[in-house]
Amino acid sequence: MIQDAVLKIAGPMKPEVIRALEHRFESLLHDSIEFHIEQDPSLIGGFAAYINGTVYDTSLLTQLKQMRKYLTSADE
Amino acid sequence: MQSLESIGSYLQNKIHSFEAGNASVYEYGTVHSASDGIARISGLTKRRYGELISFGSDTFGIAMELSDDDMGVVLVNNADSVVTGAMVRGTGHIVDVPTGKALLGRVIDPIGRPLDGKPLNPGGFRPLECPAPAIMDRAAVNEPLQTGILSIDSMIPIGKGQRELIIGDRQTGKTAIALSAMLNQSPQGVICVYCAIGQKASTVAQFVHTLTERGAMKNCVVVSATASTGAAMQYLAPYAACSIAESFMLEGKDTLVVYDDLSKHAASYRAMSLLLHRPPGREAYPGDVFYLHSRLLERAAKMSAEKGGGSMTALPIVETMAGDISAYIPTNVISITDGQIYLESELFNAGVRPAVNIGLSVSRVGRVAQPAAIQKVSGQLRLNLAQYREMAIFAQFGSDIDSATKQLLSKGERLTELLKQSQSAVFKLSEQTAVLAAYNADVFKSVPVDEVMRVRDALLDYLWDQCRYAMAAIDSSGALSTKTEGVLNKAFAAFAQAYAADAKKD
Numbered sequence: 001m002i003q004d005a006v007l008k009i010a011g012p013m014k015p016e017v018i019r020a021l022e023h024r025f026e027s028l029l030h031d032s033i034e035f036h037i038e039q040d041p042s043l044i045g046g047f048a049a050y051i052n053g054t055v056y057d058t059s060l061l062t063q064l065k066q067m068r069k070y071l072t073s074a075d076e
Numbered sequence: 077m078q079s080l081e082s083i084g085s086y087l088q089n090k091i092h093s094f095e096a097g098n099a100s101v102y103e104y105g106t107v108h109s110a111s112d113g114i115a116r117i118s119g120l121t122k123r124r125y126g127e128l129i130s131f132g133s134d135t136f137g138i139a140m141e142l143s144d145d146d147m148g149v150v151l152v153n154n155a156d157s158v159v160t161g162a163m164v165r166g167t168g169h170i171v172d173v174p175t176g177k178a179l180l181g182r183v184i185d186p187i188g189r190p191l192d193g194k195p196l197n198p199g200g201f202r203p204l205e206c207p208a209p210a211i212m213d214r215a216a217v218n219e220p221l222q223t224g225i226l227s228i229d230s231m232i233p234i235g236k237g238q239r240e241l242i243i244g245d246r247q248t249g250k251t252a253i254a255l256s257a258m259l260n261q262s263p264q265g266v267i268c269v270y271c272a273i274g275q276k277a278s279t280v281a282q283f284v285h286t287l288t289e290r291g292a293m294k295n296c297v298v299v300s301a302t303a304s305t306g307a308a309m310q311y312l313a314p315y316a317a318c319s320i321a322e323s324f325m326l327e328g329k330d331t332l333v334v335y336d337d338l339s340k341h342a343a344s345y346r347a348m349s350l351l352l353h354r355p356p357g358r359e360a361y362p363g364d365v366f367y368l369h370s371r372l373l374e375r376a377a378k379m380s381a382e383k384g385g386g387s388m389t390a391l392p393i394v395e396t397m398a399g400d401i402s403a404y405i406p407t408n409v410i411s412i413t414d415g416q417i418y419l420e421s422e423l424f425n426a427g428v429r430p431a432v433n434i435g436l437s438v439s440r441v442g443r444v445a446q447p448a449a450i451q452k453v454s455g456q457l458r459l460n461l462a463q464y465r466e467m468a469i470f471a472q473f474g475s476d477i478d479s480a481t482k483q484l485l486s487k488g489e490r491l492t493e494l495l496k497q498s499q500s501a502v503f504k505l506s507e508q509t510a511v512l513a514a515y516n517a518d519v520f521k522s523v524p525v526d527e528v529m530r531v532r533d534a535l536l537d538y539l540w541d542q543c544r545y546a547m548a549a550i551d552s553s554g555a556l557s558t559k560t561e562g563v564l565n566k567a568f569a570a571f572a573q574a575y576a577a578d579a580k581k582d
Contacts, residue, residue, distance in 0.1 A: 006163075050104055050163060053119045058099040070094050071087070 006050040007035035010043040010059065025049060025056075104165050105147070107131075110158045113306045114351045118146045120166055126205060128167045131158055136187070138171060138308060141352050148352045150308040152187060170205065173316045174198030175323035180267070183284060183298040186312040191300060202323050204315040208374040215380040217414075217441045220554075221332065221389050224260030224502025225253060225430055227495040230454040230512060231461075232417055232437045235445030236330055236387040237378025241409055243394045243401060244419030248431050250393045251279075252499050253417065254334040255286065257391060260502040261332055262292035267324050269297045269333040271317035274310050274340035277302040286500065307351075310344035318375050321388045325377070328384030333376070337393035338369060342405045359404045369405075370412050401436070415439035429496060434461050447505055449556035453512040457491070464488020490520045493528035506550035510539050510564060513556075519568050522576070535571055543567050 005025075007018065022033050029051065040048075045060035105120030115137060117129070129137045129149050135157050141148030151158060152171075174188040176199020183192045186204075190196040217235035234240045234257075242250045258268040270287075272280045280300050287293040297320055301313040314335045321331040335341070342365055349362035357363050369392075376390035394409050399420065401410065410416055415438045424431035443451075467484055471477060477485070494515055497503070503511070511532055514520065523531045539547055546563040550556060 053103055053105070053121075055102050055104045055163075055165070056099045057102070062100055066100070067091075067094055071090060 001032050001034075002029070002052055004050075004052070005033045005035050006038055008038045008040045008043060008048045008050070008059075010041060010045050010047070011039070013037075013047070021047070021049070025051065102165060104163045105129075107158060107160050107162045107164060108146070109160060110151075110155075112351050113151045113155045113308060113348075115149045115151055115158055116146050117149055117164055120147055120164070123147060123166045124170065126170050128169060128171050129164055130167050131162060131164050133157065136167075137164075138312075139166075140348070150311075150348055150352070151306065152308045152312070153306075155306055170203045171312065172201040172203045173319050175200050175202045175320055179297045179320060181294050181296065183280075183300055184316075185305070186299060186301050186309050186316040188316070200323070202319045204312060204319055205371075206319060206322060206375065208371070209377040209379060209383075213377075213380055213383045215378050215385070216444070217378050218445050219330075219378070219387070220442075220445045220447050221257075221266070221330075222260055222264075222447075222505060223253070223257040224504075225256050225497060226503050226508050226511065227430060227432045227434070227497075228253070228417060229446075229503075229505075229508055230450055231434055231458050232415065232432070232439040233442035233446040233450075234389065234391075234415075234439060235378075235442045236389050237376060238415070238439070238441055238445075239373045239376045239390040239392065239413040240439060240442070241392050241394060241413040241416040242419070243396060243406060243410070243416050244431070245396055245399055245421045248419040248421050248424045249429060249499070250395070250419060251283070251336055253419075253430055254336060254391050254393065255283065256500055256502055258287065258296060258332065258334065259290050259292050259500055262290075262295050264330075265295065266330045266332050267295055267297070267321070268292070269299065269317045269321045269331065271314050271333065271335050272298065272300045272302065273313045273335065273337060274301065274303050274344060275336065277304065290500070307344040307347040310341060311348055314338070314341055314372050318372055318388075318390075322375060325379060325386035325388045326384065328379075328386045330387045330389075332389045332391065335372075335390065335392040337395050338409055339395045339405050342368065361404060365405070366408050366412075369409055373409075373412050414441045427496075428492060429499070432495075434458060435465065447554040449505060449509045449550050449554055450512070452556050453509055453516055456516075457512065460484075460488065461491060464491065486521075489525050490523070490528050491515060493525055494520065494532055496529055504547075504551055505554065506547040507536050507539075509550050509556055510536065510547065513561070513564055514568050517565060517568050519572050522579075531575065534575075535568075538571050539564070539567055542570075 022035055025033050043059035043061050046058040048055055048057040048059050103120055105117040107115050108118050109116045123139050125142055127139045129139055135154040137149035137151045139147055140150045178198050184190050217237045219236040221234045221236045222229055242253055244250050261268050284298055287296055299313055299317040301309040317333055321333040324331045345368055346361050354362045373390055376388045378387040379385055392409060394406050396406055418433045418436040419431045420433045463484060467481055471485055494511060514535060520528055543563050546560045549560050
């Protein structure tokens with residue numbers, strides 16, 4: 001059982017969606033997970049799962065940051 | 077309009093080709109304690125030493141202590157916004173500073189944020205810690221860097237690429253010397269970087285004001301970590317200043333960097349080290365305090381012609397306590413640098429300003445770089461002054477003195493007067509050469525001691541008026557030709573005659 005799993009979400013999320021996410025991560029990490037939910041509007045959208053020292057980040061904030069980096073970088 | 081359209085379509089294509097990954101996966105750590113500007117973090121492994129750690133919301137720290145299970149991070153800014161349990165991530169890059177022309181005339185903090193309220197669009201970035209130029213990339217110090225201060229340029233000459241320490245008690249004019257040197261670089265196009273470490277913000281503001289007022293700020297960059305910033309900022313400041321100067325040096329430009337001062341820098345590093353529980357050594361400084369300064373000053377260099385021929389001259393400043401130059405930090409920095417300018421409070425209080433103690437000041441490499449003109453007229457100066465200082469002590473006892481000693485004393489007194497200079501007044505090479513040549517020609521022999529400074533300035537006005545071309549020739553060639561020397565000697569004779577006539581009239 002992974003104890004310190006945190007799921008940061010931008011806005012309210014349905015319990016069944018959260019349950020589905022837990023299942024997905026459980027099958028990925030081969031361990032049971034129960035998320036502690038934190039709301040963080042700065043993510044804009046999506047979620048960021050903090051599990052065992054690793055972040056699985058699908059938030060819009062991070063994607064936008066990546067896009068900024070991509071657009072301001074020079075072409076190869 | 078076509079170019080606008082093409083930019084639009086270019087951006088459109090680029091946006092279309094952007095692929096958002098499913099999820100970005102990275103490491104995070106957790107703050108488990110934070111006190112005195114140090115945060116302990118668990119969970120982040122495989123971080124580099126010196127890596128910038130992000131605490132979110134514009135708060136950063138530097139990984140200074142790495143171990144298997146946790147990490148000591150020194151907080152650079154917003155130290156009070158860090159809470160336990162907060163999640164942090166490594167940024168993957170070492171601390172860097174903005175570089176390039178956009179910095180000229182600006183005041184920034186050690187992590188590159190402008191402090192003068194204007195936006196900054198830097199040309200590039202450079203890591204704070206860079207290796208010093210390699211042996212083969214360096215050239216010998218062979219060009220002079222004129223400070224505009226007569227006593228320094230004549231007796232303790234500084235060359236481009238040299239490290240010359242300015243050392244003395246508080247209130248002896250250390251910063252004033254650095255300021256004069258910076259003001260004198262403006263016409264030569266040497267880029268100056270001034271680094272204020274742990275100083276009062278009002279002092280830094282005054283310094284910037286003087287530079288602006290004298291029109292020198294357009295060639296200067298000020299890196300400031302005032303006393304109100306944390307130890308980490310003060311620790312980073314000289315490295316930031318060095319990296320900025322270094323980037324100009326690598327472009328082939330001449331630079332001058334002033335670290336004001338390294339004793340406060342050492343003290344802030346000591347504070348950081350003690351809080352990180354590193355074992356204290358002598359005077360409670362950590363074991364690597366020598367390396368702290370040696371790696372900084374080693375980056376000053378004169379680059380070879382193949383590497384662009386740029387240079388970085390360093391003027392570190394160290395404050396002593398009650399004139400004790402054998403304390404830990406002063407001895408360290410003296411041994412690292414290529415010479416020191418030692419300022420004494422006794423001299424300062426006796427009205428000898430700049431209060432340079434010639435006996436304890438040396439320049440180990442600058443003599444080679446000294447302009448021929450001043451080399452020609454300053455040969456005996458050091459010896460004369462040393463003899464005078466020695467004799468002056470004996471003369472105090474009021475014993476009978478022979479005429480030779482009397483002459484030595486009278487010459488010495490006048491020389492001491494000649495070397496006095498008001499704050500931030502700078503002498504050109506020609507003016508310095510002329511004053512010393514006049515001294516050698518005994519122009520000031522019959523001038524009363526308290527009149528010497530006034531007569532010196534009158535002589536310079538006279539020379540600029542009467543033999544402008546000879547003076548300009550010295551400035552442009554850096555040498556004193558026999559012809560110019562003849563012109564000057566004639567002018568000296570005429571001036572002395574006029575002065576004698578004037579004195580008689582009174």
